[in-house]
Amino acid sequence: MFYQQDYDVIVVGGGHAGTEAALAAARMGVNTLLLTHNIETIGQMSCNPAIGGIGKGHLVKEIDALGGAMALAIDQGGIQFRTLNSSKGPAVRATRAQADRTLYRQAIRTIVENQPNLTLFQQSCDDLIVENDRVCGVVTQMGLKFRAKTVVLTVGTFLGGTIHIGLENYKGGRAGDPPSIALADRLRALPFRVDRLKTGTPARLDIRTLDFSVMQPQPGDDPAPVFSFMGNRDMHPRQIPCYITHTNEQTHEIIRGGLDRSPMYTGVIEGIGPRYCPSIEDKINRFADKSSHQIFVEPEGLNSVEVYPNGISTSLPFDVQMALVRSIRGFENAHIIRPGYAIEYDFFDPRDLKQTLETKYIDGLFFAGQINGTTGYEEAGAQGLIAGANAALQVQDKDPMILRRDQAYMGVLIDDLATMGTKEPYRMFTSRAEYRLLLREDNADMRLTALGREAGLVDDARWASFNAKVEAVEQEQQRLRGQWVHPDHKAVPALNTLLKNPVSREHSLEELIRRPEMTYAALMDIEGIGPGLEDPIAAEQVEIQIKYAGYIARQQDEIAKTQRHENTLLPADFDYSKISGLSNEVVAKLTDARPETIGKAARISGITPAAISLLLVYLKKHG
Ligand code: FAD
Secondary structure (H helix, E strand, C coil): CECCCCEEEEEECCCHHHHHHHHHHHHCCCCEEEEECCHHHCCCCCCCCEEECCCHHHHHHHHHHCCCCHHHHHHHHEEEEEEECCCCCCCCCEEEEEECHHHHHHHHHHHHHCCCCEEEEECCEEEEEEECCEEEEEEECCCCEEEEEEEEECCCCCECCEEEECCEEEECCECCECCEHHHHHHHHCCCCCEEEEEEEECCEEEHHHCCHHHCEEECCCCCCCCCCCCCCHHHCCCCCCEEEEECCHHHHHHHHHHHHHCCCCCCCCCCECCCCCCCHHHHHHHCCCCCCCEEEEEECCCCCCEEEEECCCCCCCHHHHHHHHHCCCCCCCCCEEECCEEEEEEEECHHHECCCCEECCCECEEECCHHHCECCHHHHHHHHHHHHHHHHHHHCCCCCCCCCCCCCHHHHHHHHHHHHCCCCCECCCHHHCCCCCCCCCCCHHHHHHHHHHHHCCCCHHHHHHHHHHHHHHHHHHHHHHHCEECCCCCCHHHHHCCCCCCCCCCEEHHHHHHCCCCCHHHHHCCCCCCCCCCCHHHHHHHHHHHHCHHHHHHHHHHHHHHHHCCCCECCCCCCHHHCCCCCHHHHHHHHHHCCCEHHHHHCCCCCCHHHHHHHHHHHHHHC
């Protein structure tokens, strides 16, 4: 039976990719259906209760700059906020928040339920309707058919999911949820390249059985950072600390003793796991010389008795999990509420996708999230937003939205996936971006909000707030450029107490901020110069743009140069080892990939702008 109404976009899956995809399409005004297993699990965090971190925080800010939900939801659900790398340069500073799982899920659900043009339906999607290599709809478990112009699949770890605890295993999408077997079989019959990956999660502990007095508390920052450009601190619920404890030699002995019943070490699990989020058995094996590993003890919520011990993800048998947990300081009497486990699932080679995340073989079918071989809520949300937007743009017969590597981490993420694919769960790092100084968290709105507005992703309130900020920043920059301090200015005595070299000639305020020892805030505190901008976010933008102007201009030059040479051909038999100055690693990567053009060479991970410059110089000399 066909459902009486047709849709423009159907999104399958209500996880992090699915909610951003459905919201994006609906914001753009197309008729959207979110079809998911269980409405109660919309926005559910399958693993660690946290959003952001280095590279990931950048993605969250970009999702937000394009009108997405993740940042606003964590502002309403975050119980401990920190700025990581706060003492380092702005490019690598990143926001991270510990989430109250329930509050986060409720926030996402409220945003979804209040989104015009978006309808929900609870059922499993078991089949796709495909006619002449074009997707035309989906079929649910009870045989109900929905017609649609485009379909976005965001089914996470559920495709052919197998859960492992020791040598026991059973089918599941994640603990407590059914797997997607029928859909996995259907997709395997299509011409996509498919493989298996694996990920894992630690046991959850009962807070009432832990001894926090022997652990080190880790409070959040005060004042707490805010994630969304539309957020504020008043949205945050009560803030609480996390704690730190460690594994020890005894823990490691217990783990080694259980490896003969480990699904990973006995070959039962074949899928490759996340290199940067390894299980504890993996860590003690790979770093055998380390006698201890750190564990972040993270509360799961303000009203929850569950604790997430971040750092001891495991798929060892339950009796070994019990013993290893209880060998840890502060966990001696711990009760495990949920056992840790690993899950193996199908993912599709993202090289079978276009840069819009539409599949190359079935028109109108888009993939986003863990199904593309990534790991993490933020990576999933970012892809979801882009896939949902492109599905809507296709329906509207408009040009696709493709973000470049120099525009956004989202661009880096999708370009990496679509051009290079992945053999292990892919997560974002700042080191994956060539133009880190341009792709900062603080300027995500400056980079993307206008683009989002043009596509229809950004509402009036966000657009007005963004324009007010841009105007405030520009006006302040003009004032700083045009206001001069003479040696006899009344502010000079106070100013000299802050400067290494006292004021001996006329300086613009802009020049003074450029000095390493000076900050915008300190300068504005001086009578006769301030008060300056009230909004700390706009003030930060002014300061960063002034202090880093030289470096930013240099990166922009590099981008322009690479773009000019995008189509410059590289001979197929080119001997990269002849270029002096290239590292052995770069030579190996180029020799292996044999890029046809400079543009393609520049997009290979680890090929720096400096390496491209050396290549160009060599080609000019010998070409
Ligand atoms: P999901 O969040 O999995 O959402 C998929 C959605 O699709 C669900 O709502 C599901 O119900 C729905 N669905 C599935 N099939 C169907 C169907 N046929 N019909 C209708 N609805 C369907 N990430 C990390 O960054 N680090 C980690 O260490 C880590 N460990 C993990 C450990 C485990 C055990 C699991 C399960 C996940 C882990 N993750 C980890 C991954 C993280 O949970 C995912 O990256 C993220 O949730 C992916 O988002 P998604 O939207 O792609 O999929």
